[in-house]
Amino acid sequence: MPRMGDQRWSCQSCTRCCRDLVVHLFEQDRERIDKHGWRDRLQVAPYVRLGRGWVLNKREDGACVFLDENGLCSIHVQQGADAKPFACRLYPFSVRPVRQGWQVSLRLDCPSAAASKGESLDRAGGWLGQLLNKHEMPHRFRKDSADFRRGLPATAEEIEALQTRLLRWVKDPSRSMNDKVVGAARLTTTLTEAKLEKIRGPRFAELLDLLSSALPTEIASQPQPPHSRQRGMLRQLAFAHAEHLNLAQMRAGLVTQWHHRWRQLRYARRFRKGVGLVPRPPNATRDPTFADVESVSPARDQIQEIESLLLRYVLGRLTGQSVFGEGYYGWPILTGLPALWLSIATAGWWARYHAAADDRPVISLADVATAIGMVDRAASRLPILGAMPERIRINYLLRDDGVARLVCAYAFLDDTK
Ligand code: SF4
Structure with a gap:
């Protein structure tokens, strides 16, 4: 799960996602929709082709064909939340396969997530895990390594060291968000100019400590207006x-x-x-x-x-x-x-x-x-x-x-x- 401080979320049924997003379907989703005869009940195709896949159909005004006149999902109302397509149940979370399982992200385009309304994020981990197991999502993990720059791979320890320093800096409550972002941007810029091929492992962590300790001075000089x-x-x-x-x-x-x-x-x-x-x-x-x-x-x-x-x-x-x-x-x-x-x-x-x-x-x-x-x-x-x-x-x-x-x-x- 992402660690986003006091982040909260529960669906407030604003229906924004039912109108704005294109919902891709798994085969299981289509089978469930067909099994319950939704094509006849809606009098319109419940899903349509998009490229090689299938997506939920939309009305002319952009709303999902399952959104009823009361602003509720017809599948949810008539068959319960478990019967909804996987993507609808998952949103506003998204998942990506990583070495140890799934990396979850919370999407802030959901107004409830942006406003941090509802239950603590910690509580979502349990039902998300069950949802992923139930849908047998294919776990196509490729790699979790990354390069500092092209041709210069970073080790897991170096990535961890960088992330720890950045998180410590942005979480410091004594500074404004603007100062934090300016400081982090300048630290990043300095790293792009450093000869990192020669500063590896523990020396990289030392460099980060040195740069982090200089950040309060760095942010004291206000950037010039952009040209x-x-x-x-x-x-x-x-x-x-x-x-x-x-x-x-x-x-x-x-x-x-x-x-x-x-x-x-x-x-x-x-x-x-x-x-x-x-x-x-x-x-x-x-x-x-x-x-x-x-x-x-x-x-x-x-x-x-x-x-x-x-x-x-x-x-x-x-x-x-x-x-x-x-x-x-x-x-x-x-x-x-x-x-x-x-x-x-x-x-x-x-x-x-x-x-x-x-x-x-x-x-x-x-x-x-x-x-x-x-x-x-x-x-x-x-x-x-x-x-x-x-x-x-x-x-x-x-x-x-x-x-x-x-x-x-x-x-x-x-x-x-
Ligand atoms: S946008 Fe967020 S709050 Fe609104 S219906 Fe979708 S999940 Fe619920």
Whole structure:
């Protein structure tokens, strides 16, 4: 299980996942649906083809065909929770095979998870284990090793040493989340510049201790504002996080169609330039300009709640092992870690976007929750984020204190108050 501090979760039946997500089915799921005659009862196909697999069908408004007029799942109401498809029972958790079993992650795109409502996360481990056993999930473990950088494998002890220092730093309650992320970003940048091939094993742990002890001094010097190229790259990263297709678009093979690619390319260019209206992402109602987004100020209220959400996001990613290696597109540690810190700046940009789209001059907790949900949902799931251009972008932003600059420029909270 991820170790996310005081994280809680219980389903609040908001139905967001029943509307937003595409639910992939196992053969057992389809057999159960067929056995109970749902095709006749619904008068519509309960599941449809998507590529080589099958997914739950959707209505025109995007809702799952099983969602009834009372906002409840028909399978759950009529046959009980155990009869629901595996993916519906698992969400908002996701699992990945690791050497000793399954690594669980909690997805913060579920509003209840983002707001930390319900039972302590510790209680979920038992029923998740039963669910995995019952469904006989194929355990296709590949490897749990990772490279520092290409061609320089890290040992399990070195990964553990790095993770321990980072966790200790981000959990320290005496510092703001912004300082923690800036410090962690600078530590990561220093590691990318170090000759790690010569600093291995215990010496690597010593280096980490040395760098960790220097972090309070590191964060004392505030990063400069990012220059225009760094901002442009951050906006492109923000655009990449927003790619979201609904089921109808996926089935139509939109992602492979030239006009979709052409439009994405044009939008990516507009994000890089940062001039004029922001191309509208899915579910947005109003188009703010890029200048409107930049003019939004950090949050002033519900500071503790925002700090808690950011901390839970970072802890979830670090302890859920979804930052590098098999947990993150097979990326090396020293590319995956900066991607994590940059995802926070990306969320800061999207939180500003949501405030600007709502004509508000200041970020709210709801903006932060939406933005963190978006980056958390995208991380390790959107193929575009694992592509070569993203790695090149991240390597560029590692130079000239770019990561720390962007984290500060798009901070959720104003540390100077
Ligand atoms: S999004 Fe979360 S709270 Fe809402 S119905 Fe799905 S699991 Fe429940």
